[in-house]
Amino acid sequence: MKPGEIGMRERFRSLTAGPALALCIERFRKMTFGIPLALCVLGVLFVLDIMLGSVNIPLDSLLAIPTGGEVKETWATIFWYWRLPKAITAVFAGAALALSGLLMQTFFRNPLADPFILGISSGASVGVALVMMSAGFCGIGAVFAGLGFLGDVSIAFASVLGSLAVLLLILLISAKIQSSTTILVLGIMVSYISGAIVTILLQFADQSSMHSYSFWTFGSFSGVTWSQLPVLAFFLTAGFGVSFFLTKSLNALLLGEQYAVSMGMDYKKIKNAIIVNTAVMAGVVTAFCGPIGFLGVAVPHFCRSLFVTADHRILVPACVIVGGIIALATDIISHLPGTDLVLPLNAITALFGAPVVIWVIVRGTRFGRGVTT
Amino acid sequence: MSRAAILTCKNLTIGYQNQKTITREISKGLNLQLNRGELVCLVGPNGSGKSTLIRTLTGIQPPLSGEVLLLDKKIADHRSEEKAKTMSVVLTTPVQAGYMTAFDIVALGRFPHTNWVGRLTEDDTEIILSAIASVGAGDLTYRFIHEMSDGERQKVMIARALAQEPVLMVLDEPTAFLDIPHKIETMRILRSVARSTSKAILLSTHDLNLAIRSADRLWIIDQHGALITGIPEDLVLSGIFGSAFGIHGASFDPVRGEFTIPIEKKGTFALRARKSVERIWTWYALERIGYLPADGERGDITVTIRKVDGKPVWEIRTDTVARECSSLAELIETISANDREG
Structure with a gap:
């Protein structure tokens, strides 16, 4: 710093104290008011998600269960083996999907990018379709059905393998290609190819494997057991951690690749970190919960307008919390409390998500990000 | 270095x-x-x-x-x-x-x-x-x-x-x-x-x-x-x-330090006026319609700028026309009309 510049800075100190203070207060409000409020909503919905369902558990009994109080045995069973893992899964999955959607939207500078834009979910669906169809085709389907838990595991395994295959392909290509737009188009093309393969596989499938495949595509937070939960939690927590480390670079990327590089960002390293992080988060969620749509594209937009900022230091934690909130809310609605019916989760997320996307596009023409290229 | x-x-x-x-x-x-x-x-x-x-x-x-x-x-x-x-x-x-x-x-x-x-x-x-x-x-x-x-x-x-x-x-x-x-x-x-x-x-x-x-x-x-x-x-x-x-x-x-649209020459002008903003812009206007400054005192057209009650008046004289104009638009119109006849 040159002596002359210090003088100039001091001259402006008095002029700018007012607005700077206003800015500090605004940031303070967002971090100390908005985020805790969202956390409270998350807590309430978490409890509601456990309480409500085909069998409603009253709040006082619910509180008695973990503390070992006297409650109906069926309620305790429902709580431990059904509702609690489901609610935890929903929070993790919703947060991961929202976060990977945010990473993709910023990286591609495209408001319609979602966690699956790289073709992750289509890779997973090919894996899952292959396992289900081959099982049905070779007559091992009965074995799978009998094994139950192992059947779930093999589906999750196939899904991870499928996502990984696509991820490796994208990484290989993106090592040669700098442009994020090209990677985007490649991801979409991979989705088309995967879709075609699944369609062909379905032609050879029997009724039951077709049914179980389409059931998988509905998406659900209910399939995760206590033994699987640590795996899910480990990978997703790691993903959240990496995202926090990426905030500074994500902010720089808002100005585009060239500006980010000119400010000293290591583009290659950050690009790989973003792609791998998104693929792992979206891949793990897809493996355990199926391809859940719309959450990933809608929640980041929701957070941006809720917190009126594009700053990732606020958006990353906001997406984790709001993602969890929306996932719990859609899960509660899909279970139609008080009835025995369960609607497909994807139907609910689409019913909620599509209007959000429409709203983003329509209003984007006047303010906000709009549809940028 | x-x-x-x-x-x-x-x-x-x-x-x-x-x-x-x-x-x-x-x-x-x-x-x-x-x-x-x-x-x-x-x-x-x-x-x-x-x-x-x-x-x-x-x-x-x-x-x-x-x-x-x-x-x-x-x-x-x-x-x-x-x-x-x-x-x-x-x-x-x-x-x-x-x-x-x-x-x-x-x-x-x-x-x-x-x-x-x-x-x-x-x-x-x-x-x-x-x-x-x-x-x-x-x-x-x-x-x-x-x-x-x-x-x-x-x-x-x-x-x-x-x-x-x-x-x-x-x-x-x-x-x-x-x-x-x-x-x-x-x-x-x-x-x-x-x-x-x-x-x-x-x-x-x-x-x-x-x-x-x-x-x-x-x-x-x-x-x-x-x-x-x-x-x-x-x-x-x-x-x-x-x-x-x-x-x-x-x-x-090279005088104005910028690129200009080349002039298709139609004739020459003589401009009689004091150094003023009106003189400069009359010059530009005449150039724009294809007239270049004459070498001597006499051109194909002669324009004199006078001030009447603080307002400029353009007096134009050619071989066939002589009139007074109250604006540059009128002046240009007069010259163009004269060109069409001649």
Whole structure:
């Protein structure tokens, strides 16, 4: 710093104290008011998600269960083996999907990018379709059905393998290609190819494997057991951690690749970190919960307008919390409390998500990000 | 080498290399130097290689041969963060980002100086605010970038480049989307930044007139990639502009320092008036319709400007017509009517 510049800075100190203070207060409000409020909503919905369902558990009994109080045995069973893992899964999955959607939207500078834009979910669906169809085709389907838990595991395994295959392909290509737009188009093309393969596989499938495949595509937070939960939690927590480390670079990327590089960002390293992080988060969620749509594209937009900022230091934690909130809310609605019916989760997320996307596009023409290229 | 040099090129050849075999040289043997406190404008006709030179000098594109030295060190050898602290850029591509205030954008300029989460210290905040103030965008500080006009946005982007605290700023056509008052305002800001903070500023532009009036030095690339440098006035007197930009349908006027539309001569005029603004604009108007000043006292037409009650009156005389006009429009109409008859 040159002596002359210090003088100039001091001259402006008095002029700018007012607005700077206003800015500090605004940031303070967002971090100390908005985020805790969202956390409270998350807590309430978490409890509601456990309480409500085909069998409603009253709040006082619910509180008695973990503390070992006297409650109906069926309620305790429902709580431990059904509702609690489901609610935890929903929070993790919703947060991961929202976060990977945010990473993709910023990286591609495209408001319609979602966690699956790289073709992750289509890779997973090919894996899952292959396992289900081959099982049905070779007559091992009965074995799978009998094994139950192992059947779930093999589906999750196939899904991870499928996502990984696509991820490796994208990484290989993106090592040669700098442009994020090209990677985007490649991801979409991979989705088309995967879709075609699944369609062909379905032609050879029997009724039951077709049914179980389409059931998988509905998406659900209910399939995760206590033994699987640590795996899910480990990978997703790691993903959240990496995202926090990426905030500074994500902010720089808002100005585009060239500006980010000119400010000293290591583009290659950050690009790989973003792609791998998104693929792992979206891949793990897809493996355990199926391809859940719309959450990933809608929640980041929701957070941006809720917190009126594009700053990732606020958006990353906001997406984790709001993602969890929306996932719990859609899960509660899909279970139609008080009835025995369960609607497909994807139907609910689409019913909620599509209007959000429409709203983003329509209003984007006047303010906000709009549809940028 | 002078101690004030920030950027130096030695025997630089710029161009593109495709598939390792095809090489397209755009310009070669370049020896250039950028000094502290200096505003340099890079001008040249479309397709002459201005962008290629800028890209090579900023290290985005490798040179075909020769070297670019940034503070006595090869540009490719700088670590990215170290380079970012030395040089900042303003690109032509407009920034499209929602929900970002001018403050947020300028704060990004602190990227190479902040810690891993990008936390702004009190010092950072002051640097950001003074960068915004020095481009005269203080009232925009907390407004969203997507609500700003092109001129306001350009100021913010220049402030961002300033907040990076480099010794060299490179701007690719910073005046491209602006109207003339904003072009002038932008150049004024850049010139005062170069003077007051002793940074070197290199910018490419199409606005020749503006470059001639504000640059400390000009770099002119002609259509064949030859680069001529010098102070603007020397270059105008040497007549280099006419040949460097040599296009049919435009000619360089060395008096006005700008390109003018060539005149299709219809006749000559004699103008009798005192030195005044009316005299200058009557001259321009007559030139525009194809009349050039006569050598002697008598031309094909004679125009006399008189003041009647403080208002100008144009008296026109030709071989066939003599009348008084109250506006230039009337004068031109009279001359045109006379041309049609004659």
